[in-house]
Amino acid sequence: MSYDADVIVVGGGLAGLSAAIQANREGLSTLVLERGEYSGAKNVSGGRMYVHALKELVNIEDAPFEKPITKETYVISCGTRRVTFSFSDPESRNSYSVLRAKFDPWLAKKAEEEGVIISYETLVSGAMRDNGITLRTNRGDLRAKIVIEADGVTAGVSRYLGLRNLSPDSLMLGVKEVIKPDVISDEGEAKVLVGFVDGLLGGAFSYVNKDTISLGATVKVNSLQSERVLARDLVELVREKLGIEGDILEYSAHLIPYYGYDKLPPVYAPNLLITGDAAGLLINDGFVIRGMDLAIGSGMIAGRAAKKILDQGDPTKTQVYEEMLNDSFVMKDMIIARRAFSLMNNERLFNAYPEILCSVLSRMFTVSGNRQRLLNVLIEEIKKRDLTLTETVKDLMEVL
């Protein structure tokens, strides 16, 4: 039986394009299958991209970034009370706001300029292992020695091969609007919004783009299943709470992987290397949400690993990919964030702690003639919610 390519990459998003660029540079015949009309057509991200990995891959001088993120703001809301704090670094160029339907086609063009072949409107609907992997698509069957899976959070190839089931407690749903406000600030500001999603496990975000803002909410799917709040109302709820006015230009939604290092699905199988969201590579430690740089990083490593594996002569022996991932920032950062992940799964973080913070501040700023020490106020508020100071400090230590 013949092969259609050394490497077939399923998915032409960030992980897939990065993998294909790298595999092609290694001299492997490489084909990308993308179900969208163009790369990015189906992709949704917050989105703020940390660019360290991208810079290793391509020259970013003409990248279609929106704005450099130079200001970080936290807004914690409890009913009508708000705590806001900001950190500003006008020189920062380590991350930019991006819109994927503009960004991904740019990266796809770079890949094509280097000789990568991308087949658009090609939907993979099945996969079988047979001395390689055969992929079923709407354009017929295609076969490769190595498949790099970069089809995102729903991990179709892994599911078709029986390697994975999806579960609502390792997934978040992101819903998003792109809004054109009457005035847009010059500064690229990223906001983390806590306490805006009415009891659901999750939060919200906003990023300033060139002439729009991205606004969205991310919530755990299992909490949506059980709460009364409807996913379809979420982003409007956040918009109204923030009082953002302007034309809504787009409404979109996408799942977000939420495994954390300790529950990561396998990243390799015989003839298969799994990258990006499909491999559950996403970090959310309460300060940053990172999937895009991990997608690019893991994609690049998969492209290089494919060459090593094929050189060794047995495409079923793919473990070297995991070893290479473990040596890279991808797994090292996943490990550092592992504890924060268990905390992010914790209801206290979304409900009790914001309330405690608001109540403590509210009491400290109120003068009524019986002033107490900050620590006593804090302990009282913690107790009121059936928690202990030790528990609270332990949670805090997990993040730190």
Added chain:
Amino acid sequence: MDLLKRLSLNKYRVDRESHIKVNLDICRTCKEKPCIKVCPAGTYERSGDVIEVHYERCLECGAALVACPFDAISFKFPEGGVSFRYG
């Protein structure tokens, strides 16, 4: 802005056949119908004791793959479907 207006901002190329199938025998036995809460596109609407599927609204977020705790929904990506201009 209401949901249908928001969805109408997107570009859709609707497949002739639905990419979502519901097992109505299972669906009928489910009281809560969590799919209605989970789907951001309002694809699932209550119709008596079962669900009506407006597959042409689907945003392809993927949540349909896990939305139903009883596995009554079978979901594939459509061949056409939604395209985002911002993303």
